[in-house]
Amino acid sequence: MRSDKRPQQSCDVSVTADGNSLRLAFPKRHTPLWEQLKGKSLKGKPNYLYLTKYGFSADNPEDWKRATQLAIAMESDLDHPEWDKLFDPTLVKYGLGGGKYAKLADVLQLPGTKQPEPEITVGEMWEAYLEWKKTVVEETTFKEAFTTLSNAIHGKVWDRKNNSYVQSDRDLSTVSLSDKVKITITIEEIKIYAKQYLLSQLNRAFDFCKTKGMLVNVTTENPFTLDKFSVPDVTTQQKYAPKIVNGEEKQWHEVLDEKELENDRRAFTREERDIIIKAFYESDKASDRVYAPLIEFYFLTGCRTSEAIPLIWKDIDLEKNLIRFSKSLGKSTQKVKETKTGEARFFYFSNTSRLRELLLKLKSESSSEIVFPSKRGKYHSQSSIGKRWLGYTLNNVSGDGTVTEYHYPGIVTQLVEEGKISGYLAQYHTRHTYITLTAHANKHNNNALLLIATSCGNSVDVILRHYLGLSEADVIVEV
Template sequence: MRADKRPQTCDVSVTADGNSLRLGFPKRHTPLWEQLKGKSLKGKPNYLYLTKYGFSADNPEDWKRATQLAIAMEADLDHPEWEKLFDPTLAKYGLGGGKYSKLADVLQLPGTVQANPEITVREMWEAYLEWKKTVVEETTFKVRYETQFSNLIYGKIWNNQTKAFTQSGLSIDLIRLDDKQNLILVLSRIKSSKKTYFLSELSQAFEFSKSKGILVNPTTENPFTLDKFSTPAVTTQQKYAPKIVNGEEKEWHEVLDEKDLENDRRAFTKEECKIIIKAFYESNSKAVILYAPLIEFYFLTGCRTSEALPLTWKDIDFERNLIRFSKSLGSSTKKVKETKTGEVRLFYFSENSRLRELLLKLKSESSSELVFPNKKGKHRLQSSVAQTWRGYKQKRILKDGTETDYWYFGVVARLVEEGKISGYLSLYHTRHTYITLTAQANSHNNNALLHIATSCGNSVDVILRHYLGVSEETRIVEAF
């Protein structure tokens, strides 16, 4: 088959033979490759096939990346000190682990004094994880560090078709920390809604390794500084636009994590709260109606969505009219843990309140220790509550045998679709709605604001600035 060749920017060529991308090295590099292979090439150029590393000749972006690799390799091979710069394991170029990986242990080119290689991103990250899991809570470690960030490092992306992780071809785990050129090259191509957090964590991991003496060379510079990857400011329209995640379009609220949602303080109106709660109670689905008291509870307390799920009747004191929020339910571990802030909060309600009436009714009908159990008397999961609120996608087989994705509307998504509420906000926004509406009703009562802040695990300063729009400068003006 005739090879496809694009315009070149260096002597290391990038060509395609069928669907396979490959690098072709000029004859002046032949002696090196003969040493690596241990045999004569008989004057023929050496080819390095990139398909096994995730490159495809059908992808224009892979052509660009292969060209960058060709430039980097040629720059090293043609340098006067090429013996020190070129990495025969290919790990420096993000292609380590191939058949040349073990040769670096025995290869000694004529006149070469091999320096001890710097550690790889993988070695840095594994050491950092060992420490990080001792200082963050279990769910955060599992979701953010062990899954999200580690998958980005190892180039793993979720394939919604196969329901499994596949290689993206953008792994950085085998690149050495002193290879800034290739690290920047690969990192600049990684697409992720968490990229800023990811780069910040890599930078912290580097500084941790440096402080612990894990680096081989103490003068190695931090290659993960954020200014190299700075991006333009995101507009409000862009922020709330649908995102493509692992090839699948997702709404903004499906991408944000709890930290993002905590900072997105939009709220429903009082009338919209009534419409949503009524829709749950009057649903045609008995399964949905079971969620109605929990949804009403969220709107009446402003607790974080994970804090209501492990509540037991021992946490409710009807004599003193208070709720004790001391724990939450991990979304991934499904284990009971402490609250997000690690604090115990007391939420007081009045004798004739709607909240007290709701809890007494649930208590009279309950045979479980949990306030909001599922049908089996166990903890409800955040994912199931969110699906009932938002909806979910499911594959369906049509009459003609074709398979299609069908979207089942959740209660709130349906209300938006029908135009009964102004727009969609996530389940977490029940918290912001409670704080906003209660704060607005008590904006001139400092004691009430302090009570709201304490009972919701917030501060009066945050409520004034972010929920009531009162500037700090206004609050500190003296009366005389």
């Protein structure tokens, strides 16, 4: 049954149906052009371009949409003051071409007319933009954000079965910037969660190349304008749907960025904290027990996840009982960089503290300069910590192609399922747990609150309002 949900016409070149065939009906102002092509008068009737031979069907709603895009692109070129330079008489520019309409090229070869040179491709534009972009953003940000975008532009999609990227037929990088129709169609076919971000970066890349004089033809228009590709607001189902991150399916609560996690200040209770630490130390898996000291350290210092991983013993002074947090580890690059705030800070602890006891034990057993080395003596990755905390799934492919899925539950996930703690919170909440418990224990000591804020790279105002619950209604009593 033919769909009634046809795209609204936004130009004078209309899309109509003739039986099961789709056709473009051109307005009378274009008639002289088609009369030259046909070599006969159309007697005032509109010319029709039938799309059946190009695979279009009136029964397919998507073909109606594509035909409308063709109509808009053709009208835009034909109505332009330099239409003879923009309109492609072979129709190849519009994803069609061939047949008798290729003869139109002869009609448009007017005396003195110079055909435009081929425009640069989307891929050439994107690579030039990346060369500049990587000089102005942090390496971690560049790798995490722009690798995903580049894969989408080059048509690479993740194959979960083979655990690798494979090439699809949605390769936007090879399309000329002047081919607006093919760009539009290809972008609509690209499957990427952050498509609006992709479009905004393509839009900026075009402006960058235009400013640098890299475009071949001054008449080339920006095919990535955001209003053209406007998308509806993200639905609740989309917001909480699983997402693919670095080829691995993640639940929505696993992919919150650090800013979101920083603002989500829920915390474990003291009892839950100790249950989690004990579970890591007593796990029957040696691979879990390796992370136990690191998890305990997170709970006892409130440092950010990336700040503990690159710590070396030179950062810790056991005589003065202080830790110097001055660096962090990039999540994707695994390279040492500065802290989130860009500042170094000192964390002080007492001579009888549980933290000092932990550090002394680690120091006596360590032969590495890294405080929390992996089994290979290198830095842990944030993703590996997350896997032990939450759990992960592996797919095993047998010789006959059968895929067997193995699920390894994380320590904290298991504790929730067993009812030993009240609910699941991401590993980053070790930070909020420390600040919450320590702030409440010292809520009547302003000097202590200041020290907590300074040690954790926070502010007293944040601790008062978001950890101790000071409201706007609280006022100072005047004397």
